[in-house]
Amino acid sequence: MAHTYANLLTHVIFSTKNREPLILAPLRDDLLAYVGGIVRELGGSLHAAGARPDHVHFLWSMPATLATADVLRVVKTNSSRWVHRLRRITAFDWQTGYAAFSVSHSQEPAVVRYIANQEQHHRRVTFQEEFVAFLKAHGVTYDDRYIWS
Secondary structure, three states: OOOOOOOOOOEEEEHHHHOOOOOOHHHHHHHHHHHHHHHHHHOOOOEEEEEOOOOEEEEEEOOOOOOHHHHHHHHHHHHHHHHHOOOOOOOOOOOOOOEEEOOOOOHHHHHHHHHHHHHHOOOOOOOHHHHHHHHHOOHHHOEEEOOOO
C-alpha cells in the first residue's frame, strides 16, 4: 500500500496536580483554546474539549506518526508553561499521569456529548468515581494504592 490512512480518535483525561481546583472560568476557555492550538500545531484535530476545575477531557485525532505519550508531554508542558507565564498562576501544574482511550468513529458523537455535559455529569459523580469507571469500562488494570499519587 503506497499511503497510510488512519482515523485515530483518542479520549484523554487528566487532572491538575493533587486535583487542585485551578481551572476556573477566567482561565478555562483560553486554556482549552490554547491546547487546541497545540494539537493543531502537532498536525492533529481537536474534536471536543472540556474542563472542570480539577480536570480536563479532550477528544482528538493525531497523526499515526505520533505516540500518545509524546503528545501528552507536549500538551501538558506547554499549557502549564502558558498558564504560568501569561496567567501568572504559579501554583498551576498537571498531574504526572493521564488516561487515554481509543474511540470508534461511530462513538464520536456520544463522546463529544459526554465531554460537553461535564458540568451536569459531575453533579452526580465525582472525578475520582468517573476516572475509576473509565478504567474499569476499558479493562485497564490499576492499583487503588497508587492511582491518586
